[in-house]
Amino acid sequence: MTRKGVIWIAIYLLAAMAPLAVLLAGQMPPSKGFWWDFSIALGFAGMGMMGIQFALTSRFKIATRAFGIDIVYLFHRYLAIIALAVVLAHFAIFWFFHPDALGDLDPRTARTELTLGRAALLLFGLAVVTSEFRKLLRLEYGLWRYAHVAFATLGFAAAIGHIVGVGYYIEAPGKRALWLSVTLFWALAVVWVRILKPWSQLRHPYRVIEVRPERDNTWTLALEPSGHDGLSRFMPGQFAWLTLRCSPFLLREHPFSIVSAPERLPRIEFGIKELGDFTATIGGVKPGEIAYLDGPYGVFSVDRNQDARGFVGIVGGIGITPLLSMLRSLAERSDHRPVWLFYGSNSWDTVVYREEIEKLKKCLNLTVVYILEKPPDGWDGETGHLDAQMLERHLPKRGRDELRYFLCGPVPMTNAAEKGLHALGVPASRIQTEIFELV
Ligand SMILES: Cc1cc2nc3c(=O)[nH]c(=O)nc-3n(C[C@H](O)[C@H](O)[C@H](O)COP(=O)(O)OP(=O)(O)OC[C@H]3O[C@@H](n4cnc5c(N)ncnc54)[C@H](O)[C@@H]3O)c2cc1C
Known part of the structure; x- marks a missing residue:
C-alpha cells in the first residue's frame, strides 16, 4: 500500500473514533459496571x-485517489456490516445485562430517545440487508439507491436524536461542542454529495454531439461541454x-x-453496451440532448505506472473501453513501449472497436490476441477461455514482472487471468483489476 493510502486509513480511523473520543473526553459519568x-x-x-460511511460515498477525489473508488465502495460495503454488528451488540448487551434501561x-x-435508538438500528439494518440482498429481493437499482439514501440518512438522524436525547454522556459543555462538530462534519458530507455536487453538475452541462452504433449492441456516445471548458484533464482508463435525461x-x-x-478533450466519448434499463436507451439519445458528468474517478490507468517497461491488457467484452482509452492515448503520445492486448469475445462479429484496434x-x-468463444471457420x-498457457504462449519470457497488467471484464475471466499471471510469477502488485459492478 502507498504512503498516501496509509495516511488516509489513519485519517479514517481517527474520524471513526471521534465520537468515542467525545465520550471519553473530560469527566465521565459514574460507571455502572463493565457491560454498561x-x-x-x-x-x-x-x-x-x-x-x-457518508464520507466514504462522497467521492472526495483526494481521498479516493490512493485506492480507487471501487475499493472505497467495497470498504463502504464491508464496513457497514461491521458497523451494524457493533450497533447491534450495543443494543444486545443492554438487552441481556440491563433490560430495565x-x-x-x-x-x-x-421514551422518545430510546425509540429513536431502536428506529436507527432498524433503519441501518434495512440499509444493509437491502444492499446485500438487492438482487435476491429483485430491487431495481434506481429504487434501491433512493431507499438506501433514505434509510441511511434517516437512520443517522434518529441515532443523533438518540444520543442527544439520552444526553447523559455529552452533557458537559466541552463535550457538547465536540459532539456538535462531529455531527456537523457528517451533515456537511451529506450536503456536499446530495446538494453541492449535483448543483455544480447542473451548472456545467454537456451536450450530446454524436451517437454512433458499434458492434455487439454497443454505442459510442460523444459529448462536449456546453458553456464551459469541460474537464481540464483525466487519466486514460x-x-x-x-x-x-x-x-x-x-x-x-x-x-x-x-x-x-x-488528448482529445474537451470531447469525451463513452462506449456503452446495452445491458439493462438505462443502457438500452442510449441508442435513442439524440444529438443536442443535455448530459451531466461527475468525474473523472479511478486509478486504472497507464498514467499511474509511468515506470512500467510495457503494458498488458486482459479484457472481455465491454471491458475494452478503459483499455481503448489507454491505447488511444499512448498512440497520441507516440509512446512505443510494448503493449499486449488479450481480448476475449463471444465471436469475431462481437469484437467491439476491432477496426480501430x-x-x-x-x-x-501493439500485439493483439483475440480469444473467441465461437470462432468463425x-x-x-x-x-x-483465457488461461495460463495462453498467457505463456504470447507474453515475453523475460521481464514479465516489469510490465503492468490491466484486467477488465467478466469476473470469471479476470479471476482466470489473475490465476494465470500468478502461475507465470507476476507479482500481485503489478496487476490491477477494474470492477464494472460497484455494489
Ligand atoms: C467503474 C465502472 C466503469 C464502467 N464502464 C462501463 C463502460 O465503459 N461501458 C459499459 O457499457 N458499462 C460500463 N460499466 C457498467 C455500467 O455502469 C452498467 O452496465 C450500467 O450502469 C447498467 O445500468 P442499466 O440500467 O442499463 O442496467 P440494469 O439492468 O438496471 O443494471 C444491471 C446492473 O448494473 C448495475 N448498475 C445499474 N445501475 C447502476 C448505477 N447507476 N451505478 C452502478 N451500477 C449500476 C447494477 O449492479 C445492476 O444490477 C461500468 C461500471 C463501472 C462501475
Missing part, C-alpha cells in the same frame, strides 16, 4: 463508523458518472469508463 460501559462505548464507536419497547408509550439531483447516474483519449497496431508497438487464433 462497554455497550455505551460500542454505541459511540458504531455511530462513528456509520457516520464515516431499555424501558418500554412499545413506541407509543416508550478513468471513468465518470453520467446522467442523461434527468436532473443530477435525482441520483439516476451511471458509471462508464471514458473511451476517448484525454487493428488501425492502432500500425502506430503502436478457418480461425487460427486463440479460442475458448
Whole structure:
C-alpha cells in the first residue's frame, strides 16, 4: 500500500473514533459496571463508523485517489456490516445485562430517545440487508439507491436524536461542542454529495454531439461541454458518472469508463453496451440532448505506472473501453513501449472497436490476441477461455514482472487471468483489476 493510502486509513480511523473520543473526553459519568460501559462505548464507536460511511460515498477525489473508488465502495460495503454488528451488540448487551434501561419497547408509550435508538438500528439494518440482498429481493437499482439514501440518512438522524436525547454522556459543555462538530462534519458530507455536487453538475452541462452504433449492441456516445471548458484533464482508463435525461439531483447516474483519449478533450466519448434499463436507451439519445458528468474517478490507468517497461491488457467484452482509452492515448503520445492486448469475445462479429484496434497496431508497438468463444471457420487464433498457457504462449519470457497488467471484464475471466499471471510469477502488485459492478 502507498504512503498516501496509509495516511488516509489513519485519517479514517481517527474520524471513526471521534465520537468515542467525545465520550471519553473530560469527566465521565459514574460507571455502572463493565457491560454498561462497554455497550455505551460500542454505541459511540458504531455511530462513528456509520457516520464515516457518508464520507466514504462522497467521492472526495483526494481521498479516493490512493485506492480507487471501487475499493472505497467495497470498504463502504464491508464496513457497514461491521458497523451494524457493533450497533447491534450495543443494543444486545443492554438487552441481556440491563433490560430495565431499555424501558418500554412499545413506541407509543416508550421514551422518545430510546425509540429513536431502536428506529436507527432498524433503519441501518434495512440499509444493509437491502444492499446485500438487492438482487435476491429483485430491487431495481434506481429504487434501491433512493431507499438506501433514505434509510441511511434517516437512520443517522434518529441515532443523533438518540444520543442527544439520552444526553447523559455529552452533557458537559466541552463535550457538547465536540459532539456538535462531529455531527456537523457528517451533515456537511451529506450536503456536499446530495446538494453541492449535483448543483455544480447542473451548472456545467454537456451536450450530446454524436451517437454512433458499434458492434455487439454497443454505442459510442460523444459529448462536449456546453458553456464551459469541460474537464481540464483525466487519466486514460478513468471513468465518470453520467446522467442523461434527468436532473443530477435525482441520483439516476451511471458509471462508464471514458473511451476517448484525454488528448482529445474537451470531447469525451463513452462506449456503452446495452445491458439493462438505462443502457438500452442510449441508442435513442439524440444529438443536442443535455448530459451531466461527475468525474473523472479511478486509478486504472497507464498514467499511474509511468515506470512500467510495457503494458498488458486482459479484457472481455465491454471491458475494452478503459483499455481503448489507454491505447488511444499512448498512440497520441507516440509512446512505443510494448503493449499486449488479450481480448476475449463471444465471436469475431462481437469484437467491439476491432477496426480501430487493428488501425492502432500500425502506430503502436501493439500485439493483439483475440480469444473467441465461437470462432468463425478457418480461425487460427486463440479460442475458448483465457488461461495460463495462453498467457505463456504470447507474453515475453523475460521481464514479465516489469510490465503492468490491466484486467477488465467478466469476473470469471479476470479471476482466470489473475490465476494465470500468478502461475507465470507476476507479482500481485503489478496487476490491477477494474470492477464494472460497484455494489
Ligand atoms: C467503474 C465502472 C466503469 C464502467 N464502464 C462501463 C463502460 O465503459 N461501458 C459499459 O457499457 N458499462 C460500463 N460499466 C457498467 C455500467 O455502469 C452498467 O452496465 C450500467 O450502469 C447498467 O445500468 P442499466 O440500467 O442499463 O442496467 P440494469 O439492468 O438496471 O443494471 C444491471 C446492473 O448494473 C448495475 N448498475 C445499474 N445501475 C447502476 C448505477 N447507476 N451505478 C452502478 N451500477 C449500476 C447494477 O449492479 C445492476 O444490477 C461500468 C461500471 C463501472 C462501475
